[in-house]
Amino acid sequence: GAVVSQHPSWVICKSGTSVKIECRSLDFQATTMFWYRQFPKQSLMLMATSNEGSKATYEQGVEKDKFLINHASLTLSTLTVTSAHPEDSSFYICSAKQFSNQPQHFGDGTRLSIL
Amino acid sequence: EDQVTQSPEALRLQEGESSSLNCSYTVSGLRGLFWYRQDPGKGPEFLFTLYSAGEEKEKERLKATLTKKESFLHITAPKPEDSATYLCAVQANDRGLQGAQKLVFGQGTRLTINP
Numbered sequence: 001g002a003v004v005s006q007h008p009s010w011v012i013c014k015s016g017t018s019v020k021i022e023c024r025s026l027d028f029q030a031t032t033m034f035w036y037r038q039f040p041k042q043s044l045m046l047m048a049t050s051n052e053g054s055k056a057t058y059e060q061g062v063e064k065d066k067f068l069i070n071h072a073s074l075t076l077s078t079l080t081v082t083s084a085h086p087e088d089s090s091f092y093i094c095s096a097k098q099f100s101n102q103p104q105h106f107g108d109g110t111r112l113s114i115l
Numbered sequence: 116e117d118q119v120t121q122s123p124e125a126l127r128l129q130e131g132e133s134s135s136l137n138c139s140y141t142v143s144g145l146r147g148l149f150w151y152r153q154d155p156g157k158g159p160e161f162l163f164t165l166y167s168a169g170e171e172k173e174k175e176r177l178k179a180t181l182t183k184k185e186s187f188l189h190i191t192a193p194k195p196e197d198s199a200t201y202l203c204a205v206q207a208n209d210r211g212l213q214g215a216q217k218l219v220f221g222q223g224t225r226l227t228i229n230p
Contacts, residue, residue: 006158032216043202043220044159093158097216103149104218106158 003027004096006107014115015086021079021110023094029074030096034104035067038091050077084114117142117207121221128193128228136188136224138203148186149218150179151202159202162188193228200225 003026013019023033032051036044048069050056056069066088068080077096081088091111095104118141128134140148147166151159163172165181172179176197178189188201204218 002161004158034216034218041225043222046217049216095158100216101147103147103161103164105161106151108158109156111156 001027002105004030004094004105004107006094006110008110009108010111010113012113012115013084016083019081019084019112021081021092021094021112023077023079023096023107025075025096025098025105028096028098030077030098031074032097032100033071033077034095035069035077035079036093036095038093038109040091044093047079081112084112086114088112089114117205117219119203119205119219119221121201121203121224123224124222125225126227128190128226130194130228130230131192133189133191133193135190136201136226138186138188138221139184140186140203140205140221142205142207142219144208146206146208148181149204149206150177150186150188151204153200153202153223162201190226193226195228195230198226198228 005024007022034049035047038044046059047062048056048058050069050071052071052074058064071077091109093109095106097104120139122137147164150162153159163179168183170181176191180187200223202223204220
């Protein structure tokens with residue numbers, strides 16, 4: 001149980017394009033979803049927290065116009081990196097949880113490379 | 116500010132050589148402490164949640180313990196397949212509805228088990 005699927009697992013695109021990453025909870029309803037960024041050999045940095053049907057809460061320093069988050073249903077959240085540039089290249093990971101007293105379950109991440 | 120420090124940063128063991136990983140934390144009101152395992156290029160996999168000092172949880176060769184200041188992940192007679200990065204994270208109380216969901220991660224311990 002508690003499976004989170006993230007797609008795509010790997011994407012390469014040109015500078016200036018927008019990239020959408022999907023995060024789905026496959027066997028539970030996720031009231032809260034999270035988006036993280038991870039640099040090589042570093043830990044996870046929380047970018048934003050979102051609840052279904054409401055606006056995401058972004059961490060300090062994360063540009064909300066750059067990283068658009070939509071949590072339209074209890075099983076799907078999307079992260080769109082708008083006008084991506086090489087400095088946006090990173091490993092993006094989502095997580096989901098059903099209830100507040102349960103652990104977060106993570107997807108397998110998306111490796112984003114901007115040329 | 117909530118802080119999590121893990122040590123050592125990296126640990127190499129021979130197969131069968133037991134050891135412990137440390138996670139020291141500072142948080143004003145611990146809601147839960149979480150251990151995750153992360154393999155290269157993958158998202159973290161949930162291992163344990165600990166809620167109060169004195170609590171212990173076990174899973175196969177892993178055992179997690181918790182005090183008021185730190186948590187240990189004990190690995191007994193490890194096998195090469197136990198090689199991974201082990202992440203510790205804390206969830207704090209009284210951070211408001213969204214804030215209470217957040218995890219603060221440590222930098223992780225990269226564990227390598229040589230056959």
